[in-house]
Structures are given as C-alpha cells and as structure tokens.
Amino acid sequence: MQAFTSIKGLVAPLDRANVDTDAIIPKQFLKSIKRTGYGPFLFDEWRYKDVGQPEMDCTDRPKRSKFVLNQPRYQGASILLARENFGCGSSREHAPWALLDFGFRCIVAPSFADIFYNNCFKNGILPIVLDGQIMDRLFAECAATEGYALNVNLESQTVTTPSAESFSFDIDAFRKQCLLKGLDDIGLTLQESAAIREYEAERKSEAPWLF
Amino acid sequence: MAKTLFDKVWDQHVVKANDDGSVLLYIDRHLVHEVTSPQAFEGLRMAGRKPWRANAAVATPDHNVPTLNRARGIEDPISRIQVEALDANCKEFGITEFGMDDIRQGVVHVVGPEQGLTLPGMTVVCGDSHTATHGAFGAIAMGIGTSEVEHVLATQCLIQKKPKVMRISVEGELPAGITGKDIVLYIIGKIGTAGGTGYAIEFAGSAIRSLSMEGRMSVCNMAIEAGARCGMIGVDDVTIDYVKGRPFAPTGGQSSVAEAAWRELHSDSDAGFDHEIVLDAADIAPQVSWGTSPEMVLPVTATVPSPADARDEIQQQGWSRALEYMGLEAGTAIEDIKVDKVFIGSCTNGRIEDFREAAKVVAGYRMAANVKLAMVVPGSGLVKREAEAEGLDKIFTTAGFEWREPGCSMCLAMNADRLEPGERCASTSNRNFEGRQGTGGRTHLVSPAMAAAAAIAGHFVDIRNWEFK
Ligand code: SF4
Numbered sequence: 001m002q003a004f005t006s007i008k009g010l011v012a013p014l015d016r017a018n019v020d021t022d023a024i025i026p027k028q029f030l031k032s033i034k035r036t037g038y039g040p041f042l043f044d045e046w047r048y049k050d051v052g053q054p055e056m057d058c059t060d061r062p063k064r065s066k067f068v069l070n071q072p073r074y075q076g077a078s079i080l081l082a083r084e085n086f087g088c089g090s091s092r093e094h095a096p097w098a099l100l101d102f103g104f105r106c107i108v109a110p111s112f113a114d115i116f117y118n119n120c121f122k123n124g125i126l127p128i129v130l131d132g133q134i135m136d137r138l139f140a141e142c143a144a145t146e147g148y149a150l151n152v153n154l155e156s157q158t159v160t161t162p163s164a165e166s167f168s169f170d171i172d173a174f175r176k177q178c179l180l181k182g183l184d185d186i187g188l189t190l191q192e193s194a195a196i197r198e199y200e201a202e203r204k205s206e207a208p209w210l211f
Numbered sequence: 212m213a214k215t216l217f218d219k220v221w222d223q224h225v226v227k228a229n230d231d232g233s234v235l236l237y238i239d240r241h242l243v244h245e246v247t248s249p250q251a252f253e254g255l256r257m258a259g260r261k262p263w264r265a266n267a268a269v270a271t272p273d274h275n276v277p278t279l280n281r282a283r284g285i286e287d288p289i290s291r292i293q294v295e296a297l298d299a300n301c302k303e304f305g306i307t308e309f310g311m312d313d314i315r316q317g318v319v320h321v322v323g324p325e326q327g328l329t330l331p332g333m334t335v336v337c338g339d340s341h342t343a344t345h346g347a348f349g350a351i352a353m354g355i356g357t358s359e360v361e362h363v364l365a366t367q368c369l370i371q372k373k374p375k376v377m378r379i380s381v382e383g384e385l386p387a388g389i390t391g392k393d394i395v396l397y398i399i400g401k402i403g404t405a406g407g408t409g410y411a412i413e414f415a416g417s418a419i420r421s422l423s424m425e426g427r428m429s430v431c432n433m434a435i436e437a438g439a440r441c442g443m444i445g446v447d448d449v450t451i452d453y454v455k456g457r458p459f460a461p462t463g464g465q466s467s468v469a470e471a472a473w474r475e476l477h478s479d480s481d482a483g484f485d486h487e488i489v490l491d492a493a494d495i496a497p498q499v500s501w502g503t504s505p506e507m508v509l510p511v512t513a514t515v516p517s518p519a520d521a522r523d524e525i526q527q528q529g530w531s532r533a534l535e536y537m538g539l540e541a542g543t544a545i546e547d548i549k550v551d552k553v554f555i556g557s558c559t560n561g562r563i564e565d566f567r568e569a570a571k572v573v574a575g576y577r578m579a580a581n582v583k584l585a586m587v588v589p590g591s592g593l594v595k596r597e598a599e600a601e602g603l604d605k606i607f608t609t610a611g612f613e614w615r616e617p618g619c620s621m622c623l624a625m626n627a628d629r630l631e632p633g634e635r636c637a638s639t640s641n642r643n644f645e646g647r648q649g650t651g652g653r654t655h656l657v658s659p660a661m662a663a664a665a666a667i668a669g670h671f672v673d674i675r676n677w678e679f680k
Contacts, residue, residue, distance in 0.1 A: 088405070
C-alpha cells in the first residue's frame, strides 16, 4: 500500500449527500478480477451520457459537461470534497480503487459510511471528517476560487486552506500509523499468530461445533 | 456486569485487545462470493500465503449467475471469467464451494442460514454489505471490503473497533399485512440512511419477536441501509428451531451444549445501550419507497412529497433530484404509480416464506396488461425446490409471472436481468439507488405481498385491502 504523509492538491467539490458506492463505480465494472483500471469509470453514469462497459476505451465517449469531474478547472484534482454519508451502500472496495485510480488520495466530508471509510485506509486514501459548517465554507471557497488547493498533513492532522487557515481532524492512532508507513495489516496480524492459536484452542474446548 | 447481546458475542471473540482500543476479533464464519473475492485470493497468492483455516470459509457464486437456461452456462464472457475464477480459487485454496450446478447454490445470505453455516453467537463476515442478514441469529455479522476478505482468509481475524450499540424496539402486535420488510423500511424512514452510522443495532420488542426467522432476516438485512455496522436479534425458540437439523448445525451431544450456550444470547434485562428507540407496531403501514435512497419511503396511503417540505437545503436538492430521476410529480398518490416490471427475490426477500406470501396474493389472478415482466427469483436452489414442491411456481406462472433460477438477479442487475432506462419496478430488494437495477431504471422497494399485488393491479395498492382468492 502507498503511504500517505502529506499532500497539497487541487480540490474538486461533489456537492450532494448520500453518494453511494453504486454511483461511485457501477456494478458492471465489478466483474473485473483486477484491482486497477477503474479510474476511467469512476462515477460512470454521472460522467458519461452513454452506458459504460468494462474494458472499453473511454476517450471518445460523450461526456456530461456539467458534471464536476468533467469541468476543466478540476482536472488533476487529488482531494474530493463531499457531503454527508459519503460511500453508503455496497461494501465494494472497487469504490476506493476507482477513486484512487482516478487520482484522489484524500476525501473530506462531514461523515462517511462505515465500510467505505474503512476500505479507504486499506488503499492509502485518507478520509477526513470535518464539521458541516467548515465543509460549507470549503465548498464556498472552492466554488469561488479557480485552482483552489488544500494542504493535508496526516502527521499534524491538519487541513490548511490557501489563506493559511487550518482545521484539525481526528483519526484513529493505529490507522494513522498504518497509513503513514504504508503498512500491510495482514503482516501485522500474523505477528499475533501465537495468540490466535491459543484463542482457537480455548474456544474449541468451549464451543467445538464452531470448528 | 449486565451485557448487551452485542457485548456478549463480541467479548467471546476478542483474541487480543490493543492499546488504542481496537481489538483483534476472531471470525468464525467467512462467506465468499465471486465479486469481492478474486483480488483477495490474488493477494494471498502474491504474498505466498495460505488460508488460516480453510474450513471456516464457504463460497457460492450469486451475483453473476444467469437465472435462465442455466445449462447453457454464462454468456457474458466477463461474468463467466469471474465465476470461473471463484471455482478455481476455491479449488486451489481448499474452500468448500456450492457451484453453479449445485442445488445448494444461491444468494450467499440465503445459503448461509439455510445450510446452518450461520449459527447463533458466531462472528460472520462476507465481502458484501448485506452480511448484516445473519445477525438475525444473534450473530455479529458484518460486511467487509476485499482487503479485509484477504485479511480474514490469511488470519481468521479482523482488526476492529467496537461500535456503539443502539436498541430499536418495535412493540405491540403487528397489524395484518405488515411484514419484516415494512418494519425495516419504516425504521429507515424514521432514522435515515446514516441514522445507524457507527452503531450495531439490536432489533427488539414484541413485534420483532413475533417474526419468523425469514422476517427477522429481512429486518437485519437492511440494517446496513440504516448505515449500521450490523443488525442483530436475540436468540429464542424461533431461532433454535430454525437452526436444528440443518446440514452444518451441531449434532449429537454437541447440539445440547450448543443450545444451552445459545440460550444466553440476548441482552441482559438491565443492560445499557448508547442509544434507544422505541416504536409502536400499530403505526406501521405497508411501505413503498418513492426516491433513490431507502430513507425516501412512505406508507402506501401517502402522496409523493414536495421538495418544498424538505428539512433543509441539502435534503431539498436530494428530493428534487430523486423526483426527476424517478419521473414523479410531487402530490401524486403512491397508489396511482404504475409499474412496468416486478421483481420478487434477493437476500432480503428471496426465502420460502416470501414466496408463500406473494403466491397467496397472486393465486387466482392474472398479471396486469401494463406489466411487461414479473419475475420471481428464488434465493437458492433449495428454496426453489421447496417452492416447487408446494406448487408455488405454478401459481406464479399461471398468473403470467416468470419463475427463474436462483441468484441475485435484478437486485443489482449484474447478470442479464435488468431494467431498461425509464422502466419502473416494484422490487422486494433492498436498494433503490440510481441505476441499481439497470441504468436509468426506477426502483420502488416493497414487501413481497406488495410487489405481487402491484403486478396484478399494474400499480401500487394497499395490501391491507386485498381480496385474496
Ligand atoms: S441479492 Fe442483492 S443485495 Fe443481496 S447479495 Fe445479491 S446483490 Fe447483494
């Protein structure tokens, strides 16, 4: 997994609540058995006028020019502003894969759906929760300023605006360390092999039908 | 100390508590399907890892499988590759699989309980958000992403923070015609799709206890639509009677020991919850969703709402967009909404009881002329066989419905079953997101009886006034 320390990046605003993972990456793309290649199909139904199919070439597809990620000013964005309950619905990890493949490393929202939030950390994406009022301001500033960029620092847990205003965010200490170092948590858990075996032996004597 | 049901099951599965408050949680049962597992198996292979305990996992293909002409195999080559990848991975890693030609194949959340793979007090995971279904057995059942699927395969554990626990009690006698599906849609309408975020929800109260296991599974299934990490219901006789004798359930001397342990699986009477909600069963009418989020749901007697009545600007925008997508005018009576297609099935309502309820409504009637297709898709091969033995398939086909092979089908339209743009569907599934049942398709979530009645009438009707023949 790619480590996340800090980024300074262009911001794209997705101003709608309850964005679900079906919208982030529609089901036909879930047929792939790979982890990469989903970026061109991110928000497929909102970005394109036609119906996307896995593995198709997206260069000449008719686009919905109004959709935020199609607007020239947001090309190259690496930070996404979102509204409440971002990433609700299906558990598909294809959603963070698609966001990452498209170029997003950080998503800032007032709240996230649990499974999606968790999936982000497994893929080197930093989901940041900021208060709704701060979000309203970021949305407003982003709309008003072309080239609006934020500075996100995971070590200091801060988001800094172009006018040097800084907001701090909370993050679980363990997740922070894994993200900072790009650690694979399977390796970490396997260091506990002895404890897992011990648990299993004890549990097997109490509840043998589970084994 | 008094414990909640969630606490009891959680505490039994803590392998190790970490300093930061997270724990290493042991996973008893891992259910696997073809869509969210290939990258996990690939990860294992690349790291040279083996499953920690291959017999804890059981797999079945469900999302991509065709519901017609099974013998011809899967026509879509990309779908076929995914199902073949599951077959190959299960073979390579020694995991039991109910493949496409096995009578036990079906939607993973129907198959688990049916086989007794889901047992009270277990921790159950699957790379699928509707894993919440299995919580109906007093299990902690959570949907996980593909990285976690790999983590569980490799270690039989997950690193988890304990969620808060909310109890939602539905008290009183359920009015006639009201099902588990109506209860859960009503709850989501009340608390919203983010109402359960950060929580495990325990469903309790006399109305919940009066439900069969099928009804309880429908309720827990949609806990995820309320944003919860999982949903669960305490163990009672209904649970134990359902589990007994299932192929993977404990037998012989073990079964009485297990039963004694299972009887402890309910919240202590003085247990404290982080949040409590009490609802009156008498207030629940048959529910119909009108928008593009499960919280956009109303009683069948209501009219489509106006964005002017929304709580704030964000909701107002959401409602306007939903009305536009759904092709609905504010003020239209729900009962005046006509449907083009009807889908009865899915992990929410693809069990035998659901088909019995729907068949009762359909018996003696014919599908309305404006309905292009009404499809009934059993949740598993065994549900299909049972329904056929009871003659339910004949009731449906006589009325003009199609009786299909088991799978997820038009719940998410990954196979050939889907809505065309603009088509409106009465569906017993769990999600009405934009494009969920096909690009541009319009989904209304309802109970099986309500879906069946809509197919006969051609529009939504109040099942409480239905004339059963
Ligand atoms: S029936 Fe629908 S919700 Fe259930 S597992 Fe299949 S696709 Fe998911």
